[in-house]
Amino acid sequence: MxxxxxxxxxAQLESIIQKYPTPFHIYDEQAIRDNARKLLAAFSWAPGFKEYFAVKATPNPHILKILKEEGIGADCSSLAELILSQQAGIVGENIIFSSNDTPAEEYQAAKDIGAIINLDDITHIDYLEKHVGxxxxxxxxxxxxxLLQGGNDIIGYPEEAKYGLTREQILSAYKIMQDKGVKRFAxxxxxxxxxxxxxxxxxxxxxxFDLVLEIYQKLGIRIEMIDLGGGIGVPYRPEQQAVDLDFVGQGIRKAYEEKIVANGLHPLNITMECGRMITGxxxxxxxxxxxxKEIYKNYIGLDACMANLMRPAxxxxxxxxxxxxKEEYPLDHVYDVTGSLCENNDKFAIDRSLPKIDIGDIVVIxxxxxxxxxxxxxxxxxxRSxxxxxxxxxxxxxxxxxxxxxDYFATLDFETCELPLAAATKNK
Known part of the structure; x- marks a missing residue:
């Protein structure tokens, strides 16, 4: 559990709120560092192991800089994420650029920074060569x-996802790149x-590992790096268990020895691109x-809304x-915990048993x-907070x-006038 x-x-939170009014997101730096170290330790056996943090999860250069100090790179999928990573000092092959439906200028930026470009479709070979090289x-x-029986709530069924190449296309794509003189493959x-x-x-x-072996046997191409993706979950519910990273690391090590080492393909650099489990x-x-609000149900309205956290909606x-x-109070009240948007799905919790909540209580999600x-x-x-x-x-x-x-009005092209609530626009 x-x-x-x-x-x-x-008391500490009340002191913070005096300077930084709610709502806000707050991150525990030491816990993030400790968690990153735990992942790296679980794969310390692996040749060239690298964690590429999925920037989309927490796109803030201060967080990226902390992770860089722990030896972690960046998984980017847009120009902005490339720039954020560069601002944090993450450059070169410490970045993997894994995007889809990508414009040429973003491929160019990834190439200029020296990132590893991960193509999402076989047709992108010609596009990349034409526009970037x-x-x-x-x-x-x-x-x-x-592959996944029952699919996945977020990604869905792989065969219905817009991402990636089929097995047949993968083999053809590597052959095309081999013929174009590429020597290094991931x-x-x-x-x-x-x-x-x-x-x-x-x-x-x-x-x-099986696919790496097949590519080698059929094409003579030796893959130097595999990215196993991310996807390690967070035990959002108290009754759930976190993934045992040591169990995963040792299970992958066993498979590596049986399939990669035994077939003479060692060393093969292993990488991952976890985001959620690092900072979540x-x-x-x-x-x-x-x-x-007490009508047909009991509601608690917060000063946050799903614009601050939309996952529940x-x-x-x-x-x-x-x-x-009120951590030790009995959970003897049932509430929908809501935000202020004009959308009925703007709810952080539905029929949640909680202690009695009073106006002014600090609620932490x-x-x-x-x-x-x-x-x-x-x-x-x-x-945004x-x-x-x-x-x-x-x-x-x-x-x-x-x-x-x-900030909200800055991108609008219209005759400006003094806002009636101008004081509300000033930074606190």
């Missing part, structure tokens, strides 16, 4: 088709998301209870909730460190300010 705790007391090292994304897949079964990741490695459990959305996801100062702030939006004119970093010494710094109304 995953114990759901917070890295601050109510063929890089020194090339990777292809493999879509194995029917192989990538991503077939799971938020998966908590360790066996699934071992199975993915076995599949990829160590980020919190902090909000204040503004309203209480998008996927029906569970996020644990702590009411600060757990596991919001990945795909939380990153998925924010401006529907209803809502403004700030991001804070809780440092190892207990101090707090702001690593992204909250948006203002001035």
């Amino acid at each position: 995953a114990e759901k705790t917070v890295p601050f007391t109510k 063929i890089p020194e090292i090339i990777s292809f994304r493999y879509n194995p088709g029917s 192989l990538h897949t991503m077939v799971m998301s938020n998966e908590l079964s360790g066996d699934s990741f071992i199975g993915t490695a076995v599949m990829m 459990p160590y980020g919190y959305l902090v909000s204040t209870a503004l309203h209480k 998008l996927y029906g996801s569970y996020h644990h909730i702590t009411v600060m100062g 757990h596991d919001a460190g990945a795909h939380g702030h990153a998925m924010g939006f401006n529907y209803n004119g809502k403004l 700030s991001e804070l970093l809780l440092k190892a010494d207990g101090s707090v710094s702001m690593i992204r300010r909250a948006e203002t109304l001035a």
Whole structure:
């Protein structure tokens, strides 16, 4: 069972709120570092092991810089993410650029920075060559088709996903690149998301090792790096167990020895691109209870909304909730915990048993460190909140300010006038 705790007391949080009003996201730096080290330790046996953090999960250069200091690279899928990584000092083959439906200028930027380009379709070979040229090292994304029984809530069924090349296309693509003189090759897949079964990741490695061997036997191409993707899940619910990284690491090691070492293909660099499991459990959305509504159901209205965390609305996801100062109170009230958007799915929790919540209570939503702030939006004119970093010494710094109304109106081309609530647009 995953114990759901917070890295601050109510008094500490009240002190933080005096300087940084709610809502905000706050990340626990030391916990993120410790978690990253745990993943790297589980694969310390693997030749050239590299974790490429999925930037889309928490696209903040301060977070990326912390991870860079732990020896972690970046998995990027857009120009902005390339720039964020570069700002954090992550460059060259410490970046893998894995995108789809990609414009030429983004391929060019990835090539200029020296990133490993991972192509999503066989037709992208001609597109890349025409607009950018063929890089020194090339990777292809493999879509194995029917693989996951029951599919996945986020990615779906591989055969219905828009990503990657089929097995036949993979072989043809490598042959084309071989004929074009490419000497260095990588192989990538991503077939799971938020998966908590360790066996699934071992199975993915076995599949990829088999494909590496097939490519070598049929084409004489020796793959130098495989990216097993990410997808390691977060135990969002208290009754769930986190993935045993040591179990996964040793299971993949056994498969590596049986399939790669035994066939003379050692060393093969193994990489992953986890995002959610690195930062997800160590980020919190902090909000204040503004309203209480009692009609056919009981509602608690927060000053946060799904513009701050849309996973519950998008996927029906569970996020644990702590009411600060009431951790030991009985869970004897049932609420829908809601935001202020004009959308009825703007709910963080439905029929959730919680302690009695009073107006002004501080409500902390757990596991919001990945795909939380990153998925924010401006529907209803809502403004994205700030991001804070809780440092190892207990101090707090702001690593992204909250948006203002001035930010919201900045891209509109119209005759400006003094806003009636101009004071609300000023940074606090």
